[in-house]
Amino acid sequence: MTGHDERDTTTDADRIDDGDNAGDVHEPHPGVPTLGRDEQPSIFVPDDGEPEVADGGDERSAATDGGVKSATGGSDSAELDPTTYDPVDVFPGGDLDLRDGADSCYKCTSCDTSCPVAAVDDEFPGPKFQGPEQWRLKRKDDHDIDASITSCSNCMRCDDACPSSVPLSQMHNEARGQFVERQMEKLSREYVRNRILSNYRFFASIASKVPRLANFATNLPGAMWLAEKTLGVTGEREFPPFATQTFRSWWRERGGAQVENPDKRVAYFHGCYSNYNTPEVGKAMVRVFEHFGYEVLVPPQKCSGTPMFANGMLKDARRHAETNVEELVAAIGEGADIIASCTSCSMSLRQEYPELFDIHGIEDVSNHTFEALEYLRIYEDLEGALADSELDEERAFAYHAPCHARNQGLERQAVETFRDVDGVVIEDVGDSCSGISGTYGWKKEKYETSMKIGEEMFEHMEHAEGDVGMTECPTCAMQMEHGTGYEIEHPLQLLADALPIDA
Template sequence: MTDGHDHDGDPSDDRTPGVPRLGRDEQPAVYGPDYDDAAERPVDPVSRADCPTEAAGEPVADGGESAGGAPSGLQADGGTAATGGDDLDPANYDAVDVFDGGALDLRDGSDSCYKCTSCDTSCPVAEVDDSFPGPKFQGPEQWRLKRKEDHDIDASITDCSNCMRCDDACPSSVPLSQMHNEARGEFVAEQMAKLSTEYVRNRILSNYRFFAAIASKTPRLANFVTGLGVTKWVGEKLLGITSEREFPDFAQQTFREWWRDRGGARVENPDERVAYFHGCYSNYNTPEVGKAMVRVYESFGYEVMVPPQKCSGTPMFANGMLDDARRHAETNVESLVAAIGDGADIIASCTSCSLSLRQEYPELFDLHGIDDVAEHTFEALEYLRIHEDIDAALADADVDERAFAYHAPCHARNQGLARQAIEAFDAVEDVTVEDVGDSCSGISGTYGWKAEKYDYSMEIGAEMFEHMEAAEGEVGMTECPTCAMQMEHGTGYEVQHPLQLLEAALVD
């Protein structure tokens, strides 16, 4: 085990998360100030109507140049000059607002897009759904061209699955997923009918934690009812939730109930503390993942804290329910900041949860302490690989011969964690972990649960299914609970979390 590490929040140390910074972190604070006086607004390029040459009706030939050598009526940066000649005195400019930026102005990010279409070619939805215009339109085009008062957000924004692969693909660090999230939130708030089936269905899927908390009170009854064919039929006919999928079972004992019954932490170590953000699924459906996390970290001498928490907001972002997401974020940030103050780093076993805390929270909300939360958040295996000699610990592990087909979730790839499980378990004798390719699983949280998206989700996941079946192992492995659902649904394989293999290898 390594020496004790500091918790001073220094972003230059080796604990800095592997989330790409350039571009996204250059964006101004979200939900920024509303300017009451036009004089307070940042200076925008002037409109072409302010060019005296054009206003007077004098034509400007395409490609023509002024005496000064620059195209007539244009500034060097592509704006419109206040004079037709080579007198480009900024004092003559009359700044106007070309776009109504709203609460979040992403024009700077839009201007970074040079239409290379890397985002479109990486988008799994665009590949299977011909009606979906792709991330470039949903992001830069939406903000650059569709933000005038006479244009609404295009309804196709709700077809985005929020896999965020476009962020990873963009060579210019355009904040694509941030644009998508904000546009989707505006569309749902202002244009989607609140009594429509789609809105009600999406609200239910987004707030899974609320319904899971109720179901977990009587898990056997809940599992029986959700397993009935008539329940699935009604869900599809009335709400548009696909009947093709099996509802996940609710655990007989939630993770938090187990944590309470065991008496909390069994290791006290103020020098090495972690705060576990377990998320909804590990609490209500797969508490064995949370238990594995606790036991593995305690085996390395860490004191584990389990602070009060709500949903990370991932399904809410994907469905444009930003008000719901903010309410949950307020609770999470407050409790996680307190844990950081007690010397803890934040550990998540779900890569969507860690990405939400690291990236989407600071992009979309202006809560106090939110940057500290982002800076101190890590995925569970990632953190151990940074601070502990995992290779040495696993080299002596005695594990029965096993072979796994590993899928790296899209939200793991966004954090630079695509191969961590492959690399971590390479040192374990008799254990084979085979990467089944870089395709998206297709379920993308709630996307694959929508009746109209089910076929698309299965078409997206077909490559992963094929690779899994060709792999040596017949047990799947992934860090994402919904990817695990899709893997099991498409192949019938049992699926485990890397933490469960770590527990088997390291904990007696």
């Protein structure tokens, strides 16, 4: 590479080098809906953060309707200026305003009928109430956010269902963050449990230092029972085992990238689970992309923030996002696109980051992010590469498309990629939600709801020809295995087996 800066790269093969020449933006861009980005820049700033100052030196006032100053000037004054009158100050004090998006809702209830939680829980009011209705009804210091916002699983199916592009999940994320920040007791068992689940990366990094001991401890009789009694984590699930070697450790051990190609570079955002629990997915990704001549970078990174969004921990999510954006922008400067093997991670980088945070370079990260198989289908001749492939023995798979894959238009990619490969039978098990939705199905009070949502998927898997499941989402894989007992693979693993690649 050329254009190295003075960053120390001698002790960590994971770090990328900063370059002087930015890579060209590939076309087409990822097909993620813009949603709330069409109103005004959507920003989550922690309440304890420094106030931002506009170019003219004035502190930013609370926005109400696409950036129009409040009719009361942000105060409690009853004197109204008719030229700027707006009857509602929604979520006052913040920079996020989705009033325009809320007004686009014409109550068709498409979001409610698509919601997997509402389908099995009669007490859940549904996405329409959680989003536009709350934004319409909230008055300044007059109306608390409804506690039912914590029953939203953040599957984001409502975004895909809405015919008028109401930014529903964006509304839910902001409302959930406001609820947790202002209304949830910080010493409550629920808050402590959710904070722990949200920050899985922190605890996994500790467990990975002694993986065998950690696996032994979590499998002790009564370990999950104790977790349920003390924290409210369901005792019905089996804790996923930690790998004896993390992906990043394997990456350092092999000496980093084995292909150097300034014209074809990708930066791998592996996420937490592929690093600590299923490094075989990351290894498959590296082997496949190197087979196609790509130089793979593995930049320093933190959690994508997906579990934090789902639990309303927006301050935690922003801290992680700041690191991720900084490192990924540096990789883009080296000419790399960003590749994720988890569809929730790619969804977070593409959509939720620019919707919720105002961080320098965040739109560049969004525009350069792809899911791994999606990227190869766009820029490589996968059909030709697989034309003469044949597995050693025939294998049949029951494929489930994660909700976050559907939101990116990727629900058919695995089936379309492998349907003509000799020795592979792959069957789509339908469009139902798996029900686990990340940390949602790990909560004691949500476990039964999670399993009810997943019943349709379990039934379809059991009637499919294959007895091996396939999905791009690690927590969907947990639910599939939990509900059926099947072994679960990632599409990248099958791709690595089908291509002529040395192990």
